[in-house]
Amino acid sequence: MSELFDLFKTFCRIGGLTFGGGYAMLPMLEKEVVENRKWATSEELLDYYAVGQTTPGIIAVNTATFIGYKVKGIMGALFATMGVVFPSLVIIMIIATSLQSFSKYEVVQNAFSGIRVVVAVLILNAIMKLWKNSVIDKAGIVIFALTFICGALLKISSIYMVISAAILGLIIKYRRNKD
Structure with missing residues (x-):
């Protein structure tokens, strides 16, 4: 209790x-x-x-x-x-x-x-912490850039971006483990 x-x-x-x-x-x-x-x-x-x-x-x-x-x-x-x-x-x-x-x-x-x-x-502080803990390699930078473009410029729904980023992250992880 x-x-x-x-x-x-x-x-x-x-x-x-x-x-x-x-x-x-x-x-x-x-x-x-x-x-x-x-x-x-x-x-x-x-x-x-x-x-x-x-x-x-x-x-x-x-x-x-x-x-x-x-x-x-x-x-x-x-x-x-x-x-x-x-x-x-x-x-x-x-x-x-x-x-x-x-x-x-x-x-x-x-x-x-x-x-x-x-x-x-x-x-802004929260964004900086998220950046520091999330964007840690080239793949993270690519996912960030694509997500930023899709959200800010193309106005794509965040749901699609999150699902796509998750799939992309899984593919990247799978390919790294395969090599």
């Missing part, structure tokens, strides 16, 4: 202190889940994150569910998921009841402008 509460508490802290969604959450997940708690390795976290992006739902919730399941099975998945959702639920309920009356104030608008800048930096 102590480990279940620890999952809830850890993901509650992550969910309550991360602004900007799943991408901005990656540095905090790395610190808490990999470095502090040792519930997963960096590679596992990136795998959970990648699968969390390709499955329906919110990346943060999906990732918390995967990690909770790894640590403590179905109950762990449930507690981690409840933990990451709980702060947002409380904050959204508070904001929903008061936002209409406060959103017209310039100080609130300026605060949101500042938060958006910080979120952009957090996302």
Whole structure:
């Protein structure tokens, strides 16, 4: 029961202190889940994150569910998921009841402008960590370039890109092992 509460508490802290969604959450997940708690390795976290992006739902919730399941099975998945959702639920309920009356104030608008800048930096940090841990050889650079072109220029669905990259990764790995 102590480990279940620890999952809830850890993901509650992550969910309550991360602004900007799943991408901005990656540095905090790395610190808490990999470095502090040792519930997963960096590679596992990136795998959970990648699968969390390709499955329906919110990346943060999906990732918390995967990690909770790894640590403590179905109950762990449930507690981690409840933990990451709980702060947002409380904050959204508070904001929903008061936002209409406060959103017209310039100080609130300026605060949101500042938060958006910080979120952009957090996302950039997450991208740099993903790059460092994922694009490690020429094949990774090729997959990155093709995916970037397909997403940014050709507007191809991310689902097709993830499936294609997975297949390409398997083919490359198979060919390396064959040689």
